[in-house]
Amino acid sequence: MKRIPLIIVACFFFMALQAQRKPVATVQLLTQLEENMRNYANDIVNAPEAAERAVADSFFTRALVQALKVPYSFSYPFDSLQTISRLYAPDSSFRIITWQIMKDFTYYRQKGAIQFHTQNGSLQLIPLYDNSAFTDNPVDSVRTNEQWIGAVYYNIIQKTFNNKNYYTLLGYDENDARSTKKWIEVLSFDAKNRPLFGGRYFTYTNSAIKPAQPAYRFCLEFKKEANAKLNYDPDLDMISFAHLISENGEPGVKHTLVPYGSYEGFKWLNGKWVHVPLVQEVDPRTK
DSSP: OOOOOHHHHHHHHHHHHHHHHHHHHHHHHHHHHHHHHHHHHHHHHHOSSHHHHHHHHHHHHHHHHHHHTSTTGGGOOOTTOTTSEEEEOTTSSEEEEEEEEEEETTEEEEEEEEEEOOTTOOOOEEEEEBOGGGOSOTTSSOBOGGGBOOOEEEEEEEEEETTEEEEEEEEEEOOSSSEEEEEEEEEEEOTTOOEEEOOSOEEOOOOSSSOOSSOSSEEEEEETTTOOOEEEETTTTEEEEEEEEETTSOTTOGGGEEEEEEEEEEEEETTEEEEESOOOOOOGGGO
């Protein structure tokens, strides 16, 4: 039996040692960068003056991009950035990072980016540009990352149809002083892996409370203090949301809408979210 030359053994040992050290060094660097970003992330939301929030947002954005450029940053969670949403797709093909900045109580703007998983650990990042302030009808069309309808996402649901993946994003937008919006946005990718937001994925009957059909994304807008629920229920495999009524009998006036106490929802069927008029929610105490 031939002996393996000692120099080859040494090379393999060195490569293995480097492979072990690299993740540790990467984590240490990202931990340090995260620590530097934490105050900026907090000040985006909590600084008392608009100018301070804007400066914090600018510094945070640049610091975030620098951190994401660190090889294999995709798997680093940035858990201490509590004011920043970081959602991984269920198949781990990408994550979407979003946050919002308030100019004053009448104006909010969302920021974000999609980071893709890459085999070699390099950065593949697509920025998202909030176009909400420049459209009169935010549900009117499929949009690219440059015409994104901004939201801070808190859940992501992966579904398939005809062997294609669809990622449904649930998000919120503080909107203005009188109302809050919650969004259901279906994200897909084209042949060049470019993000497409929205499409004809919602089946429901028109009403004063829901966006007029055809709606390329779904919006639930309601009174600021109302805190209307909209989320995915894994036990029911449905998106359920609060049934809203107007406090003064004007359902078309969104800032008068409050939860009624019952729920409706959407069920994924044949590539669409089909409306379910009444949803019987599962009591968590019975799980």
